Amino acid sequence: MTHSSLLPDPAVLVLEDGTIVRGSAYGARGARLGEVVFATGMTGYQETLTDPSYAGQIVVQTAPHIGNTGANAADMESARIWVRGYAVREASRIASSHRSEQTLDELLETHDVVGISDIDTRMITRILREYGSMRGGVFSGKALEATDAELLTQVREAPAMSGASFLDEVTIAQPVVIEPDGEPIGSVAALDLGIKGATPRQLVQRGLRVHLLPASTTLEELLALHPDAVFYSNGPGDPATADHQVAVLRGVLDAGLPFFGICFGNQLLGRALGFGTYKLRFGHRGVNQPVMDRETGAVQITAQNHGFAVDVPLDGEHVAPHADGRYGRVVVSHVGLNDDVVEGIRCLDIPAFSVQFHPEAASGPHDATDLFDRFVDMIGAQRVAEQKES
Numbered sequence: 166m167t168h169s170s171l172l173p174d175p176a177v178l179v180l181e182d183g184t185i186v187r188g189s190a191y192g193a194r195g196a197r198l199g200e201v202v203f204a205t206g207m208t209g210y211q212e213t214l215t216d217p218s219y220a221g222q223i224v225v226q227t228a229p230h231i232g233n234t235g236a237n238a239a240d241m242e243s244a245r246i247w248v249r250g251y252a253v254r255e256a257s258r259i260a261s262s263h264r265s266e267q268t269l270d271e272l273l274e275t276h277d278v279v280g281i282s283d284i285d286t287r288m289i290t291r292i293l294r295e296y297g298s299m300r301g302g303v304f305s306g307k308a309l310e311a312t313d314a315e316l317l318t319q320v321r322e323a324p325a326m327s328g329a330s331f332l333d334e335v336t337i338a339q340p341v342v343i344e345p346d347g348e349p350i351g352s353v354a355a356l357d358l359g360i361k362g363a364t365p366r367q368l369v370q371r372g373l374r375v376h377l378l379p380a381s382t383t384l385e386e387l388l389a390l391h392p393d394a395v396f397y398s399n400g401p402g403d404p405a406t407a408d409h410q411v412a413v414l415r416g417v418l419d420a421g422l423p424f425f426g427i428c429f430g431n432q433l434l435g436r437a438l439g440f441g442t443y444k445l446r447f448g449h450r451g452v453n454q455p456v457m458d459r460e461t462g463a464v465q466i467t468a469q470n471h472g473f474a475v476d477v478p479l480d481g482e483h484v485a486p487h488a489d490g491r492y493g494r495v496v497v498s499h500v501g502l503n504d505d506v507v508e509g510i511r512c513l514d515i516p517a518f519s520v521q522f523h524p525e526a527a528s529g530p531h532d533a534t535d536l537f538d539r540f541v542d543m544i545g546a547q548r549v550a551e552q553k554e555s
Contacts, residue, residue: 173189173190173283174189174190174194174305174306175187175188175189175190175305175309176188176189176190176191176279176280176281176282176303176304176305176309177281177303177304177305177309177313177316178201178223178250178252178281178284178289178301178302178303178304179301179302179304179313179316179317179320180201180289180292180299180300180301180320181299181300181301181317181320181321182292182296182299183317184289184292185313185316185317186281186284186285186288186289187284188252188281188282188283188284189256189281189282189283190279190280190281190282190305190306191251191253191256191270191273191280191281191282192251192270192272192273192274192278192279192280193273193274193276193277193278193279193280194279194305194306194307194308195277195279195304195305195306195307195308196279196302196303196304196305196308196319197223197249197250197278197279197302197303198223198249198250198300198301198302198319198320198323199221199222199223199248199249199250199300199301199302199323200221200222200223200298200299200300200301200325200326200472201222201223201225201252201289201293201298201299201300201301202222202223202224202225202293202298202447202448202450202472203224203225203226203227203286203289203290203293203294203447203450204224204225204226204227204450204451204470205227205228205450205451205452205453206226206228206450206451206452206453206468206528207228207452207453208452208528208529209452209468209526209527209528209529210226210228210231210232210269211236211237211240211241211269211272212240212242212361212526212527212528213226213248213450213470213528214246214247214248214251214272214273214278215240215241215242215243215245215246215247216242216243216247216361216399216470217242217243217247217331217335217359217360217361217399217400217401218247218359218399218400218401218428218429218470218471219247219248219401219470220247220248220249220331220334220335220359220401220402221249221326221329221331221401221402222248222249222326222401223248223249223250223251223252223301223302223303224248224250224251224252224450225252225253225286225289225290225293226251226252226253226254226286227286227287227290227451228254229254229255229286230254230255230257231253231254231255231256231257231269232253232256232257232260232268232269232270233257233260233261233262234260234261234262234264234265235260235261235262235264235265235266235267235268235269236260236265236266236267236268236269236271236272237264237265237266237267238266239264240264240527240528241362242361242362242363242527243361243362245276246272246273246276246278247335247401248278249278249279249303250278250279250280250281250301250302250303251273251278251279251280251281251303252280252281252282252284252286252289252303253280253281253282253284253286254282254283254284254285254286254287255282255283256269256270256282256283257269279303279304279305280303281303281305293447294446294447297446297447298326298446298447298448298472300320300321300323300325301320302316302319302320302323304316326402326403326444326472327403327444328403328405328406329401329402329403329406330402330403330406330407331359331400331401331402332358332359332380332381332400332402332407332410333380333381335357335358335359335380335400335401336357336358336359336379336380336381337357337377337378337379338379339379340376340377340378340379340382341376341377342374342375342376342377343365343368343369343374343375343377344369344374345369345370345371345372345373345374346369346370347372348372349372349373349374350371350372350373350541350544350545351372351373351374351393351394351541351544351548352373352374352375352376352390352391352392352393352394353368353373353374353375353376353392353393353394353395353396353544354376354378354382354387354390354392354394354395354396355368355375355376355377355378355395355396355397355398356378356380356382356387356395356396356397356398356410356413356430357377357378357379357380357398358380358397358398358399358400358407358410358429358430358433359398359399359400359401359429360377360398360399360400361398361399361523361525361527362527363525363526363527364396364398364399364427364525365377366525367524367525367534367537368396368537371537371538371541372541373393373394373541373544376390376392380400380409380410381409382413383413384412384413384416384417387413387416387417388416388420392422393422393423393544393547393548394422394423394424394425394540394543394544394547395414395417395422395423395424395425396424396425396426396427396430396540397410397414397424397425397426397427397429397430397433397434397519398426398427398428398429398430399427399428399429399430399470399523400428400429400430401429402429403442403444403473404429404432404433404435404436404442404473405436405442407429407433407436410433411433411436411437414433414434414437415437415487418437418492418515418517421515421516421547422516422547423516423517423540423543423544423547424516424517424518424519425517425518425519425536425540425543426518426519426520427519427520427522427523427524427525428469428470428471428520428521428522428523429471430519431475431509431510431519431520431521432471432473432474432475432521434475434510434517434518434519435475435476435477435507435510435519436475437487437492438485438486438487438492438495438510438512439485439486439487439488439492440475440476440477440485440486440495441475441476442473442474442475442476443473443474443476444472444473445471445472445473445474445506447472448470448471448472448473449469449470449471449501449503449506449521449522450469450470450471451468451469452466452467452468452526452528452529453466454466454467454468454469454501454503454522455467455501455502455503456499456500456501456502456508456509456522456533457499457500457502458498458499458509459496459497459498459499459500460498464502465532465533466532467508467522467523467524467526467532467533468522468523468526468528468529469521469522469523470523471521474506474507474521475507475510475521476507477495477497477507477510478497479497479500479505479507480497481496482494482495482496482513483495483496485512492512492514492515492517493512493513493514493515494512494513494514495510495511495512495513496510496511496513497509497510498510498511498518498520499520499521499522501521506521507521508520508521508522509521509522516543516546516547518539518543520533520536524536524537525537
């Protein structure tokens with residue numbers, strides 16, 4: 166075997182600002198285009214890869230060494246990898262864990278994810294923090310037969326994340342019922358906007374029967390299930406495109422059903438109440454984001470994955486702008502301590518709340534899992550109120 170045959174296959178990461186970084190092919194070979202974002206988690210790389218909220222994105226890991234513990238079926242957040250491309254500083258050559266079933270390189274190749282390693286991910290992260298997330302592409306194999314100029318043209322002609330919708334791609338095709346282990350204490354209609362596997366587990370552990378529903382579910386179909394509450398999951402894309410889901414949520418609020426939303430669900434509650442959403446410069450992605458619960462003053466370390474946020478004034482009570490304020494008063498319940506981004510909203514006059522972060526994060530942290538208990542308490546309080554009225 167010659168020395169040249171031991172050299173890794175080349176790969177290139179191209180950003181729309183003209184930055185071109187050369188490294189080694191990792192995973193599948195080919196060309197993938199998407200929004201380039203960075204994730205700051207030092208653990209949980211497999212949960213990141215299989216989170217549907219990353220659909221349409223090329224993820225740059227800031228942790229310098231990725232793949233140490235390999236990959237296994239138990240740590241999959243969904244049935245597949247959703248990231249379009251993957252960029253790491255140093256890919257581990259071995260997988261040293263008794264739980265490992267294959268290397269991360271093999272997992273990426275199995276799911277046809279084009280990656281790149283042996284690049285300066287710190288430099289890429291600094292560019293994205295300075296100029297914002299941007300379109301990019303990962304190229305290897307036959308894709309490198311094109312010139313740098315041709316690769317840059319491909320990147321600049323790719324669609325942007327603003328205005329993008331992935332709901333039809335990430336949601337389930339048919340409704341599914343997930344039963345709790347014991348006698349159910351109630352039922353929740355959960356709209357799958359890109360839900361992770363850990364979320365239904367949190368709900369059924371608390372005794373809730375979960376009706377997992379496609380994103381296209383109508384209000385009539387949802388109400389026909391006679392749920393005790395409604396849940397909207399996390400998911401990818403621009404919340405400004407989800408008009409159908411916002412209309413359904415307004416019907417849920419009008420019906421007086423308790424509501425809890427996470428991430429994309431938080432943005433859609435904001436829209437349903439009449440507030441706007443906007444794109445963050447580079448978003449929040451990782452498992453180390455500090456958030457303050459403004460009601461208790463407690464600071465929680467949270468997992469996050471979002472590029473958009475709700476535009477609600479931070480201080481004071483605000484009447485929800487939609488439909489002459491029929492949803493009553495709203496407060497910002499949680500705020501991000503790094504940049505004062507709204508991380509949660511709570512309605513004071515109707516049973517509805519949501520958070521921008523991921524309290525269900527399987528890879529941790531688990532500081533905020535009590536929000537699921539709050540949801541169950543809200544369902545119980547609503548049931549007691551209805552019994553008194555009857």
